[in-house]
Amino acid sequence: MKQILDDLNWRYATKQFDPTLKLTNEQLDVIKDSLRLTPSAYGIQPLKFIFVSSPALREQIKEIAFNQGQVVDASHLLIICSYTSIDESYIDAHVELVTETRNTPAERAAGFSEFLKKNILSMSDSDVEPWNVRQAYIALGQLLHTCASIRVDATPMEGFNAKKLDELLGLAEQNLKSVLLCPIGFRSSEDNYQHLAKVRKSKETLFQTL
Numbered sequence: 410m411k412q413i414l415d416d417l418n419w420r421y422a423t424k425q426f427d428p429t430l431k432l433t434n435e436q437l438d439v440i441k442d443s444l445r446l447t448p449s450a451y452g453i454q455p456l457k458f459i460f461v462s463s464p465a466l467r468e469q470i471k472e473i474a475f476n477q478g479q480v481v482d483a484s485h486l487l488i489i490c491s492y493t494s495i496d497e498s499y500i501d502a503h504v505e506l507v508t509e510t511r512n513t514p515a516e517r518a519a520g521f522s523e524f525l526k527k528n529i530l531s532m533s534d535s536d537v538e539p540w541n542v543r544q545a546y547i548a549l550g551q552l553l554h555t556c557a558s559i560r561v562d563a564t565p566m567e568g569f570n571a572k573k574l575d576e577l578l579g580l581a582e583q584n585l586k587s588v589l590l591c592p593i594g595f596r597s598s599e600d601n602y603q604h605l606a607k608v609r610k611s612k613e614t615l616f617q618t619l
C-alpha cells in the first residue's frame with residue numbers, strides 16, 4: 410500500500426522533459442493496455458487515443474498549446490479524444506464485441522442492445538458530448554497513475570486551443586473532439602518543479618463524514 414503513495418508522490422505535472430530519453434516498447438505497451446482497460450459508462454469506451462509521432466505536427470500542436478515545450482520534448486505525445494455523438498451503429502458494434510467476447514446468448518444480447526439504445530439514443534448530442542468528455546478524464550486519471558507506477562512522467566494538459574487542434578487533425582470528420590493532451594516521457598534534471606512540495610488541501614478541509 411505504501412507503494413501507491415510513493416508512486417503518487419513521485420509524479421508531478423512535468424514542465425520540462427528530457428528530449429533524449431524515449432519510452433521503451435514495453436513501457437508504451439503498459440500505457441496502452443492501461444488506457445484500453447479504462448472503465449467507461451456501459452463499457453462503450455467513447456474515446457480515441459491518438460499518438461502523434463510526426464515532429465512537424467508536434468511543432469504545430471505546440472503553437473496551438475500556447476507554446477508549452479512538453480508537446481515537442483516528451484518522448485510521446487498523446488491526445489485523448491472523445492466521440493461527439495453515439496449512433497445506433499456504434500451501439501450495435503459494442504453489443505457485438507460484448508457478445509463475441511463473452512459468448513452471450515442471442516436473447517440476452519438483444520435485451521442488452523435494446524437497453525442501451527433506449528438509454529443512449531434518447532439522449533441529445535448536447536448531453537452525449539459532455540458525457541463522453543467525462544469518460545476521457547477517467548482515462549487521464551488512470552494513465553497518470555499507471556505512468557507513475559512505472560516511473561514514466563506525464564503531464565495532463567488542458568492548456569490548448571481544442572477548436573484549432575480539431576481543425577488541424579480533421580477530428581470533426583471522424584466524429585471526434587480533442588479533450589486532453591498528455592506528453593509522456595522522462596523529466597529533465599533541470600526541471601525545478603520536480604523538487605517542489607505537493608500543494609494539496611488538508612484532509613480536514615477535503616473530507617467530510619456524515
Ligand SMILES: Cc1cc2nc3c(=O)[nH]c(=O)nc-3n(C[C@H](O)[C@H](O)[C@H](O)COP(=O)(O)O)c2cc1C
Pocket residue numbers: 420421422423424477564565566567568569607
Ligand atoms: C485537467 C488538467 C489540466 C491541466 N493543464 C495543464 C497544462 O495545460 N499545462 C501544465 O503545465 N499543467 C497542466 N496541468 C497540471 C496541473 O497544474 C497540476 O496537475 C496541479 O497543479 C497539481 O500538481 P501536480 O500534478 O504536480 O501534483 C493540468 C492538470 C489537469 C488535471
